[in-house]
Amino acid sequence: MIVKNILIADDNRDFSSTLKLALEAEGYSVYLATNGREAVLVQRKTPADVLITDLAMPDSDGFEAIDAFRKEFPATKVVVVSGAKRLDAPLYLKAAELMGAHAAFRKPFDVEMLLEALKALAP
Amino acid sequence: MRLRAYLVSLALATLLPVAIFAAVVGYFLVKEQRDTFRRGAEARTLAVSTAVDAELNGSIATLLALSTLPALDDGDFAAFRVRAERILATQPAWSNINLAMPSGQQVMNLQRPPGAPLPDSSQFDADWQDAVERRAPVVSDLVVSPITGQWDYAVRVPVLRDGAVRFVLSAVVRPESLSKLLQAQNIPADWVGVVLDRGGRIVARTANPEGTVGQPASQSLREALTRASSGWFPGRTIENTAVYTPYRRSAASGWVFAMDIPASTVNAVAWRGIALLVAGLLGAIALAIALARVVGRRLSAPIAELARTSEALGRGEPARVPDTAQVRELRVLAQTFQSCIDAMREREDRLRMALDAGRMGTWEWNVRTGAVIWSQDLEAIHGMAPGSFGGTLAAFEKDVHPDDVEKVRRAVAQNFESGNAEHHVEYRIVRPDGTLRWVEGRGKVFRDASGVPVRLIGVCTDVTDRKRAEEALRDADRAKDEFLAMLSHELRNPLAALTTAAHLLHAAEPGGAAAAHARDVVERQTKHMSRLVDDLLDVSRVTMGKLALEREVFDLGSMVSGVVQAWRSAGRFSAHSVNTDCTPVWVYADRVRVEQIVSNLLHNALKFTPSGGTISLSVEEKEGEAVLRVSDSGRGIAPQALGRMFEPFVQAEDRPHGSEAGLGLGLALVKRLAELHAGSASAHSDGLGCGASFTVRLAAIAPPHETQSAVANAEPVAVLRRMSR
DSSP states (O other): OOOOEEEEEOSOHHHHHHHHHHHHHTTOEEEEESSHHHHHHHHHHSOOSEEEEOSOOSSSOHHHHHHHHHHHOTTSEEEEEEOOOSSOHHHHHHHHHHHTOSEEEESSOOHHHHHHHHHHHOO | OOHHHHHHHHHHHHHHHHHHHHHHHHHHHHHHHHHHHHHHHHHHHHHHHHHHHHHHHHHHHHHHHHHTOTHHHHTOHHHHHHHHHHHHHHOTTEEEEEEEOTTSBEEEETTSOTTSOOOBHHHHOTTHHHHHHHTSOEEOOOEEOTTTSSEEEEEEEEEEETTEEEEEEEEEEOTHHHHHHHHTTTOOTTSEEEEEOTTSBEEEESSSHHHHTTSBOOHHHHHHHHHOSEEEEEEEOTTOOEEEEEEEEOTTTOOEEEEEEEHHHHHHHHHHHHHHHHHHHHHHHHHHHHHHHHHHHHHHHHHHHHHHHHHHHHHTOOOOOOOOOSSHHHHHHHHHHHHHHHHHHHHHHHHHHHHHHTTEEEEEEETTTOOEEEOHHHHHHTTOOTTOOOOSHHHHHHHBOHHHHHHHHHHHHHHHHSSOSEEEEEEEEEOTTSOEEEEEEEEEEEEOTTSOEEEEEEEEEEOHHHHHHHHHHHHHHHHHHHHHHHHHHHHHHHHHHHHHHHHHHHHSOTTSHHHHHHHHHHHHHHHHHHHHHHHHHHHHHHHHTOOOOOEEEEEHHHHHHHHHHHHHHTTTTTTSEEEEEEOOOEEEEEHHHHHHHHHHHHHHHHHHSOTTOEEEEEEEEETTEEEEEEEESSSOOOHHHHTTTTSTTOOOTTOOOGGGOOOSOHHHHHHHHHHHTTOEEEEEESSTTSOEEEEEEEEEEOOHHHHHHHHHHSOOOOOOOOOOO
């Protein structure tokens, strides 16, 4: 199965919109959400193969999103990108991985590396 | 036993050997005295006995002289009679002279006329033959005279011619002569001297001579005489008085002289001696006891006073050790005791000062009785009046915060169970006035010889200040942590957008929509980051006191109008309705910084007022101050958040995220900058949903044409002020 659809959950619109363009340039279809709850709703409508999510979002954060997706969309791969709101960043990302994320990136990250990771996620 | 008793015992014990010694010596002395007396009495007896003998010998001598008369050679009785009569006249004690043949037949008797019949002496003198055969003068025993009918005795002398007894010449003597002799002896009146003949009849007596003459002597004397011819014996008189009797039988005459000395007289000596001894002993004992009491009092009174004083001191009363002992050692003791107390007091005072300074109190729990004693410092820590503590564990636990009671109990229990000598626990107490204090308690268990806990003593320190400082530190630390985390997040997000945009610019077609989008993002996000960095740096500078103000004179009102105008032109008020009411007010301030204030306030107003809302700015002069007010109809501020509005890093709940996020420094900067200008900043809101207004006050100055010259001459002043966070 080729990864085609990606859902980006991030409250920073400048970031998510730019990333969307970058991913679309690679041939992906990209949807946007601004928090965890919204991500679930969007996923239900237009299911994505990969969820790229920030961890710190208002109202319903990345952990909630990961948790909800694991339950409801277990097949969807999860990639975490985070501004590491907490000081103990490594632990934060580790926690995300423990929760089921397949990859984790710390902002700002090299977009090329994210693209590589997405390619690797394709089974 | 009391000190006095010991001293008395000591005195008596010392007296005992003395008493024994005195008794022994006394006994010997008394004995000696009695012996002396006896010897004296016996000597007296001898003297009188000798005098009696002398009297008798006198009579014998006279008769002997008479017996040598030549008239007796021839038997010339008549001539002899004349001579005898003459001699009789010279002897008042003689009552008669008679001459008798050796057979006893008298041949001459002066009491009978010549030629009258004459008695036979041997008839009434039992010892006649004895007298004749002896051929020596004899003294007869007392007989009742046939002539006179009275008791008298005869002194007989044998008349020897040519070695043969021719006649016996006798003189009849009246006993009165011996009585007189006795009288002359000056025998003490209560002594009874008595002369006895060989037969034991009383011849003469100092007491009642006529009544007793011729009577036999007392039984005891007669018995004594059978035992020895002289001696001393205790007996009784014929009047039945107890007496001691020295007596002597003359070897020559066989007559006895005895003296009855009343026993009382003899014993008086002994009694006197004993009385003296006993009196002396009693006196010594009394003296010893009296001395013991005095000395005892001198010793025990100061000691008792010392004991009372130390008791009082133990109770905590301020007593002074009495210094009035007369015994030097006790005085020294009192003095050292006092200096010891003074030293202890000093130490106590120092300890109390230390405890006071350290805000510490001490307590003691007697495990057996359950009583708890608190020092005054501890009562003060608990906010109680001195002396008002209940004295029980319950009274203590009553003050402890309910959430901490278990913790305290467990700490103490652990102390008891395990070997650790000390427990350490922190707990809160509630004072009577309701305030909360943190207390750090340390306690130590003291056990008796068998390991059973006996006492628990401890120290409590009021650590509220420390705890609060710790809390404040923790809070500050946490706030800093949160800020740093937020900073990290707020900077990383724009950076992520920038890197993504950079990638897009690489990957996308140069003229395409994607590229354009990327360029917009770069512009926006770099501006945003720039703002953030500027705010951060400004706050840091102000905090470190390194922000310099560059003042100038300008009109605040027109400046504010200008800013509003610029923002409006830039389209920033597109979603809101913004109006101004700016009157000219001149200030001497840093224009750039004041603009920053206005910008921050406007920025916030826009952020927190939903689309369609109203924002109002006003500038006016009031009471010498330039007052800038920015009000909005936006979200408003909750009452509890109002006080913390101007604190750095404080952000509103439910704040907008994403590109519009800030660091919470805007208002902090506003306040700091206003204060740097010696002004102030304040916030007001009627509550959530009721909008908010922010007011900044700066010192107003007179319009320029008055002050311009003054200011022109002044140097721009760099104001350095250290601000506390």
